[in-house]
Amino acid sequence: MERSTIVRVHDGLHARPATRFVKLAKSFEADIELVKAEKSVSAKSSVKLMLLGVKENEEVTVRATGADAIEAIEALIGYLENPLSGTGEEGAAPAEATPVDVAPRKEPVAAPAPVxxxxxxxxxxxxxxxxxxxxFGFFPQEIKQENRMLGHDEIPAEAARLRQAFATVQERMDRSLAASNLAESDRGIIAALKDIASDEELTEAAAALVAGGIDAVSAAIGATSKIADDFAAMDDPYLNARADDVNAVGRQICLALLGQDDANLEAIPEGAILIxxxxxxxxxxxxxxxxxxxxxxxxxxxxxxxxxxxxxxxxxxxxxxxxxxxxxxxxxxxxxxxxxxxxxxxxxxxxxxxxxxxxxxxxxxxxxxKAYKDITPKRADGTVIEIAANLGSLEEIEAAQEAGAMGVGLFRTELLFMRHIHLPSEDLQAETYATLAKAFAPYPVIVRTLDIGGDKPISGIDFPVEENPFLGWRGIRMCLDRPDVFKPQLRALLRAAVHGNIKVMLPMVSGVDEVRATRLLIDECAAELKAEGRDHAAFDLGIMVETPAAVLVAPMLASEVAFFSIGTNDLTQYIMAADRLNPTVAKLNDVTHPAVMAAIALTAKAAVEAGIMVGMCGEAAGRADLIPAFVDMGLTELSMSPSSIQRAKKCVLDLGAAPDQHFP
Incomplete structure (x- = not known):
């Protein structure tokens, strides 16, 4: 059984995306291969997968045989078609976040000759x-190959010593991963290195050299050097850089064989430059x-x-x-x-x-x-402008709190669904949402219901093949068709609302019927929880305004909901009819285009006239050049990446009087 697709993973299957892909593949019993240009490799080997050199926008085929082959292909195809797969903890990174642990988006260039x-x-x-x-110089002693030929009777012991060295390195990396003081971004990198250290491509190559009579240290150096050279010869800069990772793993294996600890950086003084x-x-x-x-x-x-x-x-x-x-x-x-x-x-x-x-x-x-961390920014007339955080997982809470977030303006629940092989249970969801609410109380936490479609599918939901998933069965459309998926989430949110200021917003809304249908389900869930004797509480229900239809009927929608949150990323692509993932029309994805700004202004006007809150949770919310216009339109909540929060607070305070710029 096989299925082909175009890879949408940003920058292709380099280190961490490949590692996560392999982890997902290993969760299935089926034998799985990835095929590119008639060359196939095991999907359960990170090294082989990276050496296949799969780039963004290339066509590949996932081939699987075994009892769970169908499920494996569906999950892996979904991973490959998600542009942000592998950039977040155990799953795809949040849609609007700018991950700090990925390389810059500009095409890297080769290092110039040192002059x-x-x-x-x-x-x-x-x-x-x-x-x-x-x-502070860090120049550990080079480990050289012994090039010692083994006697026939020495080979079994040397092979056992090599296996133990690999195990020792993996154990050391496991201890590092278990450390509580390790940053999440660094944790992903160490996990990728551990995957290299345990990959069969490396372990079997080194074992084969020992079986041929080469000493273990020389075998480890030889095997890692060969793989590193393969990476260095590739024409992709991301994969070139993996040569350093393979050599680093090889060094650790050699040190374990020699019974030595590597030089470490514990002695580096404060303020030193590491060389x-x-x-x-x-x-x-x-x-x-x-x-x-x-x-x-x-x-x-x-x-x-x-x-x-x-x-x-x-x-x-x-x-x-x-x-x-x-x-x-x-x-x-x-x-x-x-x-x-x-x-x-x-x-x-x-x-x-x-x-x-x-x-x-x-x-x-x-x-x-930093002085703006605890500031409550206000408009000239005294109206508070809430500067909140966009989050995709509980691991991001600390960064938002450190930045001074006034709650959460967008919690993307799809990552919670994507990071599990099966649909997350109601209890797991309730615990997640409650943790979030407690962390930011009494500030509001706005949770977006499941925004999943054919462009980022999950296990447990079969999506139709669609020519354009962005215009297809996604967001609230899918959820209303699948109450078996939607109701557990709504029940979990009702239960979590007991613990804090939970608000809920619906994605991809086009009309009032979708809001009314959701309200009926919420009432049904509340009645069930009451009958079961479970604690629960009501929450404010709002919508994301991201379709042109929602903009045009905004006055009608405003009479049905408690708040609007403008999603500028999707709104821009729909207003401009330009796929935001298509580089050839990238220049059209401009939130400052008069048509997009007019849509934002119309939405804000409808909310203000109805007396409901209107906010923004797209990337534009953190732009200092646009914040004055948004505040002037009547927006009272701006949600963004934590790194932009303090600057946004400053921008609001710097407004002083109402800005001069107006939009229709």
């Missing part, structure tokens, strides 16, 4: 910012990152895991210096301009002063925004 420029060394600008501080020829993502993820002011590395590029970790923690990084990094082994002080990729060894007084000035400016901006 001296005005006393500086040129590398790859991998994580922006400026840093200057004492140099290394190469550093494994595992080493960096476990390092005291708050002490590190900057990272300089001979290997790596903008898509390497070292760069991803640095960006996630706001650490300036210049990578890809090549052999020129050894010029820095003996320096005392180093400065790096990670915006342009320049490194300065023992900078002179003028250069040091320039760096300190740049650092001070950046820190001033950062600190000034």
């Amino acid at each position: 001296s420029i005005q006393g500086g060394i040129r590398g790859v600008a991998a994580s922006e910012g400026f840093a200057i501080g004492p140099a 290394a020829e190469d550093i494994g993502a595992w080493d960096l993820a476990r390092a005291p990152l708050k002490r590190i002011a900057g990272v300089i590395c001979g290997h790596g590029g903008a898509t390497s895991h070292v760069a991803i970790i640095a960006r996630a923690h706001g650490i300036p990084a210049v990578l890809g210096l090549g052999h020129a990094v050894h010029e820095l082994e003996t320096v005392n002080t180093v400065a790096l301009d990670a915006n342009s990729g320049l490194v300065f060894a023992n900078p002179d007084e003028a250069t040091a002063r320039r760096f300190h000035d740049e650092i001070a400016k950046a820190e001033a901006v950062k600190q000034s925004l």
